[in-house]
Amino acid sequence: MTKRLLVVVAVGLLLGLAGCGEEGADPSPAQQERAQAAGFDVDLVYVTEVDGYQAVAGGSGVYGDAGYQGIYASARGDDLRLTVERGSIDASSCAALPIPGATTADATVTCTRDGDGWRRESGGRQEYALTRGDALVRVSGTSADVVRSAAQDAHPAGADELEALLPPAPEIVERGDITGDNAPDNGVGAGG
Numbered sequence: 001m002t003k004r005l006l007v008v009v010a011v012g013l014l015l016g017l018a019g020c021g022e023e024g025a026d027p028s029p030a031q032q033e034r035a036q037a038a039g040f041d042v043d044l045v046y047v048t049e050v051d052g053y054q055a056v057a058g059g060s061g062v063y064g065d066a067g068y069q070g071i072y073a074s075a076r077g078d079d080l081r082l083t084v085e086r087g088s089i090d091a092s093s094c095a096a097l098p099i100p101g102a103t104t105a106d107a108t109v110t111c112t113r114d115g116d117g118w119r120r121e122s123g124g125r126q127e128y129a130l131t132r133g134d135a136l137v138r139v140s141g142t143s144a145d146v147v148r149s150a151a152q153d154a155h156p157a158g159a160d161e162l163e164a165l166l167p168p169a170p171e172i173v174e175r176g177d178i179t180g181d182n183a184p185d186n187g188v189g190a191g192g
Contacts, residue, residue, distance in 0.1 A: 035162075046070070048151070
């Protein structure tokens with residue numbers, strides 16, 4: 001008996017986000033489903049624009065348990081990591097949160113209040129973190145001014161940006177080797 005096997009190909013397509021869709025556009029049900037299949041809520045998909053940095057192919061995806069991450073790189077080899085999770089940051093939680101990409105994951109994090117966010121530093125890495133509604137938006141990199149600007153400019157992805165970032169829709173693949181218990185038939189046949 002032939003069963004259908006749902007194959008989800010989780011490939012983040014991040015090749016240049018030149019056009020910005022309308023900010024915070026309502027995602028389609030298909031976009032919501034694709035984000036959920038990739039492990040994050042579609043409303044956590046944020047984007048930013050930074051001169052000299054491009055979105056990295058394959059750098060878009062789940063962060064932590066259910067957050068979102070987008071990675072941007074420069075021609076010099078520097079990277080920026082944009083992460084968005086449910087939560088907030090304040091004086092009591094700031095130093096306990098590690099900075100992505102820090103040379104030592106358990107290095108001490110220093111925090112300084114800056115406007116509506118926090119300048120953070122640890123293990124050779126700079127980060128700017130701020131709360132937007134129920135989302136904690138953070139951008140880390142090597143330049144404090146660049147990460148601050150990128151975090152402040154970060155916004156929910158518009159419909160066109162979502163299309164460029166989300167994995168493709170699941171594909172149904174017919175398999176002739178699936179048996180009644182949904183396990184593949186690995187029989188080798190005579191002489192095998």
